[in-house]
Amino acid sequence: KTVLMPVGINVTEKKGSIVQKRLRILSLGRISPVKNVETVLSAFGKILSVVPTATLSIVGDPMSRKIDLDYYENIRGLAGGLPVGSVSFYPGVDSINTTSIYGSHEVFVNTTTPGSFDKTILESMAVGTPSFVCQDIWKETKYAHLAEHFYFPYKDSEALSRKIIAFFYLKQDGKERFINECREFVMAYHSLVSLVDRVISHI
Numbered sequence: 001k002t003v004l005m006p007v008g009i010n011v012t013e014k015k016g017s018i019v020q021k022r023l024r025i026l027s028l029g030r031i032s033p034v035k036n037v038e039t040v041l042s043a044f045g046k047i048l049s050v051v052p053t054a055t056l057s058i059v060g061d062p063m064s065r066k067i068d069l070d071y072y073e074n075i076r077g078l079a080g081g082l083p084v085g086s087v088s089f090y091p092g093v094d095s096i097n098t099t100s101i102y103g104s105h106e107v108f109v110n111t112t113t114p115g116s117f118d119k120t121i122l123e124s125m126a127v128g129t130p131s132f133v134c135q136d137i138w139k140e141t142k143y144a145h146l147a148e149h150f151y152f153p154y155k156d157s158e159a160l161s162r163k164i165i166a167f168f169y170l171k172q173d174g175k176e177r178f179i180n181e182c183r184e185f186v187m188a189y190h191s192l193v194s195l196v197d198r199v200i201s202h203i
Contacts, residue, residue: 023047023054023168026105026129028098029112029120031062031072036111039134041078041087042157043109043164048086050165055085059101061092095123102127107164110134114154122190125182130167132160143185149178 025047027040037058044056058079062068079087093101098120102108108124108131121131134154138146149167152159167175 023051023107023164024105025054025056025164026059026101026108026124027056027111028059028101028108028124029110029118030092031058031060031075032068033071034113034116035060036113036155037075038078039111039155039157039160040109041075041082043160044087045082046157046161047164048083051168052083056087057090057101057105058087059090059093095119098123099127102129105129107132107167109160109164111155111160122186126186126191128179128183130178130182132163138185141185141189143181143188146178146181146185150182 025040025044027037029035031037040056040058044054047054058075062072076089079089102124106129108120108129110118110121110131110133112118112134114135117135117137121133121135121137124131130150132150132152134152134156136147136151138144138151149163152163167178170178
């Protein structure tokens, strides 16, 4: 029998309560076709029509394979069609250095093909930056209601843009409630403590 284990996220670090005056969106991870970064760019273009001061940070590198290098150039070309200065590219960073990056953005977006789970989704929420994902990671948990706000169908940039805009325009207390619930979800189901407890229970 296959047992779905917690990922084991360090939830000791948390960004302070910050009132964002500008929507800063983050995409972080290896850049390759399975990551579907074009979905982020498509959604971002729609967001700019409503929130023209929004920015997008794409953090990551392609592997040395031709398919990944070509994909990276294609992504940069798509970004070039958006307003100058709205999209910034940064090299990849070690996981131990990602906390400040998550913390300096209001939302994190992960468009990885369903079935391939990225730890970054949980790391971001643990810091206090909600993750918008195309996998219902909250299903069958006490936080299942979060899917209504942070889950979008695979490659559906229209749905992704609507949900990010809706979150951005929430009052601060509403944002903080969701931020806290996302963090509580990670603590309850994917923290280092929950991982140890599950491992012990299956020994």
